[in-house]
Amino acid sequence: MRCTLKSGSFVAAGALAITLLTGCSGNAAKDEFEKLDAKEFEVVYEVTGDGVKTLMYEEGGKGEISSESVDDPKLPWKKKLTMKGIATAPNVSLILGEKGGQADCVITINGMEAKRATAKGEFGTASCVAVSPAGKSG
Known part of the structure; x- marks a missing residue:
C-alpha cells in the first residue's frame, strides 16, 4: 500500500x-x-565532597529503569552500569545534611562527562540529568 x-x-x-x-x-x-x-551505553555516576546525607540514582540495566537510594554514602561514591534506550535519562541527585557541606554529582556517558552539579550548605541539593546518546549518530 x-x-x-x-x-x-x-x-x-x-x-x-x-x-x-x-x-x-x-x-x-x-x-x-x-x-x-536497543542501543546500549555505559554510564558512570560519581558523587564527591562531604556532608551528603542521601543520594538517589536511576539504574537501567537491560532496559528496565529503577530508582535506588543510598543513605550516608561513603565518599567518594561511584556506580558504573550499562543502560539502554533512546528515552532513558540517566540521573543522580544528592541532599546534604543539616550540617551542610559541599558535594558534586557527575554523570559520564561512554567516557565523556555529560552533566555536573554542585550542592552547598545546609540541606543543599544537586541534581544531574543527562540525555541518552542512543539517538545520536556515530
Missing part, C-alpha cells in the same frame, strides 16, 4: 492522521525507534 500526503493545512493534517491511524507509513519509523531503543 502506498500513501501520499497532499499540500494544504487541512488536507495535510487529515492525511497525516489517516497515515498514523492506518499505519500507511509502514514499519520504517517503528523499526528505527526499536533500533535506537
Whole structure:
C-alpha cells in the first residue's frame, strides 16, 4: 500500500492522521525507534565532597529503569552500569545534611562527562540529568 500526503493545512493534517491511524507509513519509523531503543551505553555516576546525607540514582540495566537510594554514602561514591534506550535519562541527585557541606554529582556517558552539579550548605541539593546518546549518530 502506498500513501501520499497532499499540500494544504487541512488536507495535510487529515492525511497525516489517516497515515498514523492506518499505519500507511509502514514499519520504517517503528523499526528505527526499536533500533535506537536497543542501543546500549555505559554510564558512570560519581558523587564527591562531604556532608551528603542521601543520594538517589536511576539504574537501567537491560532496559528496565529503577530508582535506588543510598543513605550516608561513603565518599567518594561511584556506580558504573550499562543502560539502554533512546528515552532513558540517566540521573543522580544528592541532599546534604543539616550540617551542610559541599558535594558534586557527575554523570559520564561512554567516557565523556555529560552533566555536573554542585550542592552547598545546609540541606543543599544537586541534581544531574543527562540525555541518552542512543539517538545520536556515530
